[in-house]
Amino acid sequence: MTESILFTAAFVFYAGALIAGFSSLFARREKWARGGLVLTVIGLALHTAALVLRTAASGHAPFTNMYESLSFLAWSVVVALIVFGRKSRVPRLAPYLMLIAVGLVALASSPLMPKDATPLVPALQSYWLWLHVSVTLLGEAFFAVAFVASLLFLGADTEEKKERLDALAYRAVAVGFPLFTLGGLIFGMVWAYRAWGRYWGWDPKEVWSLITWFVFALYLHTRIVMGWKGRRSAWIAIAGFLAALFTYFGVNYILAGLHSYA
């Protein structure tokens, strides 16, 4: 019960941060942006407490069903925002990224998502659950940063803004891609081998994580070796985040497979 109160409170603070952020953009008030950051940090603290309480109550990692993993992804997006928020010198990043975080929390709170902590099926009882899911979702949160930066790039008007957004997107991919590779693909293979006896089985979720990986590999190769920057890079980063989103979300609802319990 306390957990859901904390979760709701976090949602309220995130929503407040979102409103403060956009107000600062449109009213050009620097102060409100700082207020938004304070609200974000308080929201994150409450959200963290909610996740800890849920872990304590259920006795397992807080990402074993859609509600839990959406909540954890939102948490990761906020963490990624705090990591990149100030350093990036892109004032627009925070409110747009909060839009994603608030959207995820709202989706998690929707009545369609069963919120009960259910006992784990045998295959999920492993410490690899922690490593595989948390590192993957954290990586995807940084892809979300690259996604927002790339969208903002496409709408930016000055060269200076564009350069910053392009660099921000690249830095976010430079954090997200290794995390996603390690958590999603490598830890996933290790766990699949322990639980199912094979490290790779062409399960739709496995294939889609490979597809996501290929899209970001494309991003890096076109950029580093062929010198693509700007618009084309931005489109690839957007495609990469959408692929990651589909891997996380779409595969569960559209394509059937072994991963269908999460």
Next chain:
Amino acid sequence: MRSAWKFFSSVKLAIVLIILITLASVLGTLIPQGRSAAEYSARYGSLASLLNGLRLTRLYQSAWYLGLLLLFAVNTVVCTLSRLGPKWRRAFGPAPETDAKAVASMRTSARFRLPPPLAAAKDRLAGRLKSRRYRLDESVEGQKAVLLARKRRLGWFGSDIVHLGLLVILAGGLTSGIAGRRAELALGEGQMADVPHAAFQVRLDKFETEYYPGGGVKDWKSTVTVIEGGAPVLTRVIEVNEPLRHRGVSFFQQSYGRDWRGARIVLELRKPGDPAYSRTVSLKAGERAAVDDPDITHVAVRQFVPDFVIGEGNRVQSRSEEPNNPAVLVEAWKGEGRIFVGWIFAKFPDFGQGQGTDPMAAMRGKAKAESPEVAVILKDYAAAPFSVLEAASDPGADLIWLGCILVTAGFFLAFYWPPREIRVVLDETQGRVDVTAGGHAAKSREAFQAEFDGMFEQIRRPS
């Protein structure tokens, strides 16, 4: 040969291949893989044969998909090798010819003077660079000295190590595909089985299913003993996520089931004309048992299904391995004459029995659960649980882990271990030493600038 090398050394080819593999992979997730021909024709109609012809129904094992992966592997090897030479020289090669002018034009640079002699000035600079963990190459020619300082040189090779890791992973996948062996062992408690492709046996000592209070399955635990040459060598509990590995064979808890074919069945026999009459008979599926009665001499259980359903062609099937709708096909005899045949349902004792030679005809007629001579009730049924273990020898797996380690290490080097290089030219003229220093960092240039400035700041001040 040379043109092939040139073709494969192109990054554009890599990009085309990445796009093709990605699109093909997407296609493979949209079309369900490895189903039966009947399912495809039901789903896709006349398109099914086309999909099958293009191997889109077993895409990831198809020659053209594997061919694309192979091309990609060759492309990766050639691309990596063709770029390795210059990088290697940059990281480990001797200092190239340089002069003050070239050094001054580097992205980060500084010019200052130091007191003579040249050797002392050079040693002071070398000391500073070494204290920042730079590796030095020095050359002195008359009144001129050049220092080449490099650190994090492995950072040049991050992407190469990632590529090597990917190739090792592909090699691992290939090894698994060619030399991997897997077999399912279904064992009841006390049963022993030869492990395929290995010179030992395994025996299932005990099999337990643990449940949560709510009823869901918590865990399956198989206590297994490995037997070599007739002697037990080790006993271990295998659980989901806790495989046993022995002599290159891994045993995974795969699934479980019940031996319904050999189910123990308890039947109650009654006579419609005699309400007081009741006999219990216990027998196994497929057996017949004598009944000590002149009117019913014996009964037989022809078949038991745990989850009765009528499938295609009016055939009786079991929908699952769970006893959701247990049913038994029973015959009763009086001497040489059959007095009853029919399906008996544990959950519907009044449904679907009948007389005659065709039990299905009785089903359709929904006759009562009795004939004039006898009524049969399915009282109880039980089947020994068995554990399904997967015995897999996968010689590719270790290559996969090695590849994963290389990829991880390569990522770290590529993104977080950027190499740095500083060149210093010292020139002694007219009682002073002119110093020109220039530096280059592959990434995080601001941090490098700070290090660079900090290092030379102290030296520039006269001491």
